[in-house]
Amino acid sequence: MSSVRAAVLEIPVSPVPTGDMAYRAVFSREQLEGLNDDSINELCQKVAVTSWLGPEKHTVFYPVRGGQEFNLVLLRPDNLSSGARKEQGDIDEMRASYADWDPTLTWYDQGSVAILGDACHPTLPYQAQGAAMAVEDGAVIGKLLGSLQAHILKPRISGVKPSQSTISSAQKLTAEVLALYEKNRKERTTRNVQAAVKNRQLFHMQDGILQKIRDFVLSYAGVTRKTDWTWVLSSRQSQTYGWDVLEDCGKLFEYWKLSIE
Known part of the structure; x- marks a missing residue:
């Protein structure tokens, strides 16, 4: 917590x-x-x-x-x-x-404060993305704040301390960049958290016709083989594992920078 x-x-x-x-x-x-x-x-x-x-x-x-x-x-x-x-x-x-088992078988930010990882989007462990989302959060917020720093200090002469107006401007822009951080991460993390809830329902079905249908679909999709990047799950897995979060947040920062210049 x-x-x-x-x-x-x-x-x-x-x-x-x-x-x-x-x-x-x-x-x-x-x-x-x-x-x-x-x-x-x-x-x-x-x-x-x-x-x-x-x-x-x-x-x-x-x-x-x-x-x-x-x-x-x-x-x-x-x-x-x-x-x-x-x-x-x-x-x-x-x-x-497991004795009866078959053996064969919310985001919030204010001012210059932001939270990440389980502190803002705690998730069930059925999507295998809890730690990954926290790492992505850290990478994105680091990328955005680093880009902001480079943007603010770019016109500055080396060795000259920033003025008070520059500092005040930086504080205001930092709050805006943290809002970008939320905008960049909220949709993706929400999708992962909701997918984990759905996976719990999918994984823990009672034995019966729905369970047999599930097993058939998973087998057809390739989950029972070495990879589940085939057939019907390839699009979903590409969104989860193949998304370049740094490139995505870089584009968002550049769009935001144009809006303030």
């Missing part, structure tokens, strides 16, 4: 429970290969995300650090005590949670 957001809004902002929880673990390749399990060794050879989808829960497994480690996330309904945000995982409880 962001203390900056609460300070800007001047009201307490309490977190809203999502109803979901996640078991998270990172294993080294040596740990997994040391189990001498053929199915686990096969997983470790993949350079893709492997997902298991089931009623009310799903699991994700993928390589990190160049395949030297692997991240495992098991997502299920929350049964923690009210207000609990993080607790030590219980292996027996985790195993019991």
Whole structure:
């Protein structure tokens, strides 16, 4: 929860429970290969995300650090005590949670204050974009403020301190650039957050006809193969992973600069 957001809004902002929880673990390749399990060794050879989808829960497994480690996330309904945000995982409880599984299976800115990442667009972990959105936020705000600094200081003679009027102008323009930051990021992050909510519904279907249709569509789309950049999901994945956020915010800054000159 962001203390900056609460300070800007001047009201307490309490977190809203999502109803979901996640078991998270990172294993080294040596740990997994040391189990001498053929199915686990096969997983470790993949350079893709492997997902298991089931009623009310799903699991994700993928390589990190160049395949030297692997991240495992098991997502299920929350049964923690009210207000609990993080607790030590219980292996027996985790195993019991998956005992019946088939083994084959808001933005705000004021003045010169801005927030980014989970502080302004907290998301469910079903789009794999939480950290990515925060990195994009940081890159965009850095690009915009850097461009503003270059624009303000461009006519300045080297070694000469800026005048008070220049400083006042810079403060005003900074607030406008932070508004550009919001404009640039809001649509994209909203789309990702909403997609994560939709994915929860898609991933956690009860077994039945809709689940069979889902599995067929995902298989046809290529999700069950090494990549899901094929067929019906290619456009969606291109928007998520192929968008050049720095080029986009650069164009927005240049358009804004023309409007003030």
